[in-house]
Amino acid sequence: MLPLLTDLEKRWEEGDLAAPLAVELARKAYPQWQPAFLAAPPGFRLRCHLIDDDAVRAGRLLSQIYWNEGIPLEEMVRAHRHSTAWVGLEDANGELVGSARAISDTAKWAYIYDVMLIDRLRKQRLGEPLFELLLNHPALRRCRTVRLDTKDAENFYLKFAFVRTELGPQRPWRSINLSLYRKPLPHAQPSL
Numbered sequence: 001m002l003p004l005l006t007d008l009e010k011r012w013e014e015g016d017l018a019a020p021l022a023v024e025l026a027r028k029a030y031p032q033w034q035p036a037f038l039a040a041p042p043g044f045r046l047r048c049h050l051i052d053d054d055a056v057r058a059g060r061l062l063s064q065i066y067w068n069e070g071i072p073l074e075e076m077v078r079a080h081r082h083s084t085a086w087v088g089l090e091d092a093n094g095e096l097v098g099s100a101r102a103i104s105d106t107a108k109w110a111y112i113y114d115v116m117l118i119d120r121l122r123k124q125r126l127g128e129p130l131f132e133l134l135l136n137h138p139a140l141r142r143c144r145t146v147r148l149d150t151k152d153a154e155n156f157y158l159k160f161a162f163v164r165t166e167l168g169p170q171r172p173w174r175s176i177n178l179s180l181y182r183k184p185l186p187h188a189q190p191s192l
């Protein structure tokens with residue numbers, strides 16, 4: 001294997017935050033290269049870093065799902081482009097068929113959003129490698145707390161050692177969880 005590719009695998013293993021982009025750029029130049037951490041089920045390809053064009057594809061996929069009802073496509077695109085970690089699954093035609101993303105400070109906290117496979121590919125164990133890749137992404141793997149919300153996929157996440165938050169370690173001091181809910185601004189931001 002070329003020293004450059006060996007070095008990229010090492011950078012990924014070491015958790016270099018710039019590795020995911022570098023790995024995807026190298027895969028474009030060396031399409032035969034298949035690093036072990038991106039091993040995917042036959043006929044599929046895992047992506048450890050997605051780019052602007054993918055955001056439109058992911059936005060289209062994810063605008064159709066119930067939890068994104070009412071969120072304009074351009075805001076979905078913006079949300080994906082500005083995620084700290086964003087991984088995908090492509091089929092043999094290069095179509096994006098699965099996506100998962102997270103906002104992370106890369107050390108303490110991460111929040112996972114928008115985990116989804118297209119309808120016809122669900123319940124075939126494709127979600128597992130996609131989600132595993134997200135959890136192992138350099139921007140997430142060191143985070144001590146990783147949160148998400150789910151309506152009905154709890155069993156899926158239990159396989160990755162998630163627990164209901166109220167059953168996890170409690171702080172020794174009183175702690176009240178607060179949220180700010182705001183109305184959307186009347187005009188979308190001009191630049192995505």
Ligand SMILES: CC(C)(COP(=O)(O)OP(=O)(O)OC[C@H]1O[C@@H](n2cnc3c(N)ncnc32)[C@H](O)[C@@H]1OP(=O)(O)O)[C@@H](O)C(=O)NCCC(=O)NCCS
Pocket residue numbers: 115116117118121122123124125126127128149150151152153154155156157159
């Ligand atoms: C959630 C999702 C990504 C899981 O991927 P998947 O490929 O369908 O799941 P897998 O085939 O890898 O399933 C692994 C296990 O999780 C379970 N599971 C998957 N989705 C589940 C769901 N919605 N509810 C309960 N269990 C689920 C499966 O039953 C399976 O368990 P088993 O080993 O006991 O049979 C996919 O089903 C999906 O996109 N669902 C619609 C969008 C969604 O709800 N996303 C999650 C939002 S929090």
